[in-house]
Amino acid sequence: MGKITGFLEFDRKVEAYEPVEERIKNYKEFTIPLDEKELKNQGARCMDCGIPFCHSGCPLGNLIPDFNDAVFKGKWEKAATILHATNNFPEFTGRLCPAPCEEACVLGINEDPVSIENIEKNIVEKAFENGWVKANPPTTRTGKTVAVVGSGPSGLATAQQLNRAGHLVTVFERDQKVGGLLRYGIPDFKMEKNIIDRRIDVLKEEGIIFKTGINIGVDIKADDLKKDFDAIVLCGGATIRRKLPIEGADLKGVVQAMDFLSQNNKRVDGIKDLGPEIKATGKDVVVIGGGDTGSDCIGTSFRHGATSVSNFEIMTKGTPERPDDQPWPFWPMRLRTSSSHKEGAERYFSISTKKFIGDKEGNLTGLITSEVEWINDPGQRPSLKEVEGTEKEWKCELALLALGFTGSEMTIAAQLGLEADPRTNIKASVKDYMTNIPGVFVAGDQRRGQSLIVWAISEGRQAAHHIDTYLMQSPSRLPLKGEGDLPRL
Numbered sequence: 001m002g003k004i005t006g007f008l009e010f011d012r013k014v015e016a017y018e019p020v021e022e023r024i025k026n027y028k029e030f031t032i033p034l035d036e037k038e039l040k041n042q043g044a045r046c047m048d049c050g051i052p053f054c055h056s057g058c059p060l061g062n063l064i065p066d067f068n069d070a071v072f073k074g075k076w077e078k079a080a081t082i083l084h085a086t087n088n089f090p091e092f093t094g095r096l097c098p099a100p101c102e103e104a105c106v107l108g109i110n111e112d113p114v115s116i117e118n119i120e121k122n123i124v125e126k127a128f129e130n131g132w133v134k135a136n137p138p139t140t141r142t143g144k145t146v147a148v149v150g151s152g153p154s155g156l157a158t159a160q161q162l163n164r165a166g167h168l169v170t171v172f173e174r175d176q177k178v179g180g181l182l183r184y185g186i187p188d189f190k191m192e193k194n195i196i197d198r199r200i201d202v203l204k205e206e207g208i209i210f211k212t213g214i215n216i217g218v219d220i221k222a223d224d225l226k227k228d229f230d231a232i233v234l235c236g237g238a239t240i241r242r243k244l245p246i247e248g249a250d251l252k253g254v255v256q257a258m259d260f261l262s263q264n265n266k267r268v269d270g271i272k273d274l275g276p277e278i279k280a281t282g283k284d285v286v287v288i289g290g291g292d293t294g295s296d297c298i299g300t301s302f303r304h305g306a307t308s309v310s311n312f313e314i315m316t317k318g319t320p321e322r323p324d325d326q327p328w329p330f331w332p333m334r335l336r337t338s339s340s341h342k343e344g345a346e347r348y349f350s351i352s353t354k355k356f357i358g359d360k361e362g363n364l365t366g367l368i369t370s371e372v373e374w375i376n377d378p379g380q381r382p383s384l385k386e387v388e389g390t391e392k393e394w395k396c397e398l399a400l401l402a403l404g405f406t407g408s409e410m411t412i413a414a415q416l417g418l419e420a421d422p423r424t425n426i427k428a429s430v431k432d433y434m435t436n437i438p439g440v441f442v443a444g445d446q447r448r449g450q451s452l453i454v455w456a457i458s459e460g461r462q463a464a465h466h467i468d469t470y471l472m473q474s475p476s477r478l479p480l481k482g483e484g485d486l487p488r489l
Contacts, residue, residue: 002072006044012112013038020343024302027188027268029095030339036074039122043071045114049106053329054116057104059458060093061481062086064101064116071119080127083120086479088157088457089199091128092182094121095191097454098292098336104329128198135205138166144471147172147229149216149412152180153453154444155235156199157460158467159208161478165468169208170229174215177269180237182453184262187296189303193269222415231439231467234412234426235460238445242403244288248356253364257293257402264300280304284395286367287311287345288353289402292338297400299340309345310394314384316374317349350374352386356399367396408446416440425449432466433459441467 003009015031017023023030034042046068054064063082070079083090094117105113127133144167148159151173159169177183179196204210214220225232241256243249260278267274280301287297290313301309318335326332341347350372357366371390375383407424418435419427426442428434433441443463444456458481468476 002069003044004048006041006072007047007107007111007114010041010045012045012115013042014115014118017339017342023189024299024343027192027303029189029192033122034118039119040072040074042115042119043068045107046072047107047114051106053104053106054101054114057329057331058101059452059455059481060086060461062101062120064114067123068114068116068119071123076123076126077130077132079123080132083123084127084133086481087120088160088461089153090120090124091195091199092153092191093454093457094118094124095195096186097452100331100452100454103331106329109328133202135202136164137206138164140166141168142166142472144168144231145170145229146231146233146467146471147216147225148233148235150180150235150237150444150446151178151210151212152182152235152237152444152456154237154456154460154463155180155233156203157457158233158235158443158464159460160203160206161461161464162467163203163206163208165464165472165476165478167468167471171208171210172214172216172220173210173212176213176271178210178212181258184265185258185293185296186265187261187300188265188268189299190296193265217412217415222412226416226439231441231471232416233463233467234440234442234446235444235456236408236412236446238405238408238425238450240406240409240424241401242406244353244401244403246353246355248358248364248367251356251358251364252362253358253397254356254399255401257287257289257297257400260400261293261296261300264304278398280306280309280398282307283397285309285398285400286353286394286396287400287402289313289404290315290347290349291402291404293404294400294402295338295340297402298345299338299343301398301400302340302343302345306398310396311341311345311347312351312353312369313347313349314352314372315349352384353399354391357393364397364399366394367399368393405445405450407449418442423449432470433463434466434470439470441470 018030046065052065067079067082099117101116102113146162146167146169148155148171151171159171163169178200263274281304285301285306287294298309322332351369352372353369355368359365371387372384421427426446428442428447443459465476465478468478
């Protein structure tokens with residue numbers, strides 16, 4: 001490394017935020033970038049450790065010490081080449097990934113880890129600013145055709161990799177624009193949608209065909225898809241939302257989080273026909289679920305002008321420090337506070353919603369909760385116990401259910417005759433991502449269940465390698481995890 005003692009000389013720094021009172025006035029990204037000198041210092045903190053555990057912490061196997069060193073030395077184009085070698089879309093992960101690489105950073109054992117995610121974001125932004133991200137279509141075509149169903153990160157990664165191998169790739173998306181949950185699930189204040197559009201423009205120039213507004217399994221049946229393509233890849237995501245089966249769950253004002261977020265993203269995009277309006281303006285809002293989706297609902301509610309926002313989490317409150325039973329370099333279940341939480345939400349832990357309350361017209365007016373405790377008996381799964389005498393009634397006109405997802409929609413899978421696993425995902429071989437039907441593959445959340453964007457990209461890259469092998473009946477030149485790609489952006 002260029003600065004062997006950098007980790008001793010420089011403290012960790014990340015981007016600052018615009019003041020809360022300013023940023024909640026709009027849906028723009030609100031981070032304040034570090035200057036180039038400070039970014040070089042942050043790259044210098046990478047400590048030339050003997051074994052870079054950040055590689056294994058990253059589902060993509062990103063070559064993190066290599067691009068950190070390039071940043072420290074001011075070689076930004078080289079850093080961009082290194083970064084893109086393993087990650088098709090660092091502009092997505094640099095904004096949205098929870099950074100498991102940082103939790104695995106060797107420096108993080110007893111100091112603040114290297115700010116890997118922020119460095120990654122700045123590398124790719126410089127690459128776009130300087131015109132280093134260019135379309136690089138294949139020089140030859142194989143004549144093989146592939147249908148990718150779903151245009152989220154796994155579908156896009158699969159498509160780009162297979163296109164690089166020379167196959168003719170068509171991506172089908174049932175919404176009117178490409179991006180999946182990146183576009184209609186992630187609020188613009190976390191990632192503005194021009195970030196997706198500029199990358200899609202590159203993919204189109206490379207020869208990938210996008211067909212939107214087409215629901216595979218409905219508008220195009222499985223048999224027709226099989227006739228027209230040599231291989232099919234299902235990358236539709238885990239979209240079946242977990243429900244809360246309690247009294248009053250059908251009241252007006254009890255809303256699934258993704259319905260709320262999707263409608264707002266479309267509203268920000270200027271789409272007019274949105275159906276019944278779901279807004280938090282002037283309401284006491286309760287977000288049930290303490291994950292990233294719940295956090296996104298909190299930030300969106302404040303931008304609507306909610307009177308108050310409360311966040312309920314059934315799990316116990318974590319600690320800011322790494323728990324003793326989750327040692328480095330494993331991912332720790334520690335307390336995480338997002339920028340949206342800091343905008344004024346009240347957070348409550350170990351709390352369970354028992355009942356929704358409504359008026360005569362069927363409108364939500366409140367809910368009832370109780371405190372709970374988790375019982376951990378040796379050899380048994382943890383169980384939940386209500387704490388007697390802790391019932392409480394809350395005023396609430398909008399309850400947003402951010403409870404995660406239970407699996408993927410199976411319309412096309414049923415038409416194709418695909419098997420499901422016990423977790424209601426599409427069953428596929430761990431070795432080659434192929435389902436029980438030859439030529440039909442699956443990647444991303446539809447294969448592994450609800451997961452991270454970085455895992456979706458990794459799944460797409462892995463699947464593409466095996467699909468290429470299947471199509472050509474010879475070992476693929478496309479890389480597997482951590483192998484790196486051809487030197488192209």
